[in-house]
Amino acid sequence: MNIEQTPISDLVIINPAVFEDSRGYFFESYNKSKLADLGIIIDFVQDNQSFSKRGTLRGLHYQNPPFAQTxxxxxxxxxxxxxxxxxxxxxxxxxxxxxxxxxxxNKKQLLIPHGFAHGFSVLSETAVVLYKCDQYYNKLSEGGIRYDDATLDIDWGMDLSTAIVSEKDTILPNLDNCNSQF
Known part of the structure; x- marks a missing residue:
């Protein structure tokens, strides 16, 4: 397992050590001790899993303190x-x-610390996404930013005019008007 720093501090990519042979592959997707050896000490308390179709865009979501989630x-x-x-x-x-x-x-993982909004778009026919969280979901602390905020200019790898987006995500504010408390 190794850590790859992104251009944004504290936001890192985790590359697991993958062992392949004629049967397939094996890797540890999470090892608390090995991450601690790399300086990442997090107590995860909840796993979330989603299934989505091609063209689905989820986000951008966050939770404010004291329920902020890594x-x-x-x-x-x-x-x-x-x-x-x-x-x-x-x-x-x-x-x-x-x-x-x-x-x-590619088996890469993205570690997103407190203080970040998160979202994803589905590039394949379907996708199953799993993420660990270090804090329980709290509806009163949730917030979000519009996925198509022009000031962010995010390349989602898809045509946004055909994106499948929840009604909730279409009414989120732009970055300038969000209720982030970080």
């Missing part, structure tokens, strides 16, 4: 464009985003 995101089946937006007001990268293709094939 997420460890991976794809069990298919391929997504995973995106995190820095909402930490004192960060030199506030308002910047990072996107990465996560897939069952």
């Amino acid at each position: 997420k460890l995101v991976r794809v069990l089946q298919g391929e997504i464009m995973d995106v995190a937006v820095d909402l930490r007001k004192n960060s030199p990268t506030f308002g910047k985003h990072f996107g990465i293709v996560l897939s069952a094939e």
Whole structure:
């Protein structure tokens, strides 16, 4: 397992050690001790899993303190464009985003710390996404940013005019008007 730093501090890619042979492959998708050895000490308390069709766009979501969530995101089946937006007001990268293709094939994981909004678009026919959280979901602390905010200019890897988006996500505010408390 190794860590790859993104251009945004504290937002990292985790590449597991994959062992392949004629039977297939094996890897540890999560090992608390090995992550601690790499300086990542997180107590995950909840796993979330979603199934989505091609063209689905989910996000951008976050939870405010004291229910802010660190997420460890991976794809069990298919391929997504995973995106995190820095909402930490004192960060030199506030308002910047990072996107990465996560897939069952590449087995990469994105560790998204507190202070980020998160979303993804489905690039394959279907995708199953699993993410660990270090805090339980709390409806009263949830917030979000519009996926098509022009100031963010996110490349979701798909045509946004045909995106399948929940009604809830279509009425989220832009970054300038969100209720982020980071």
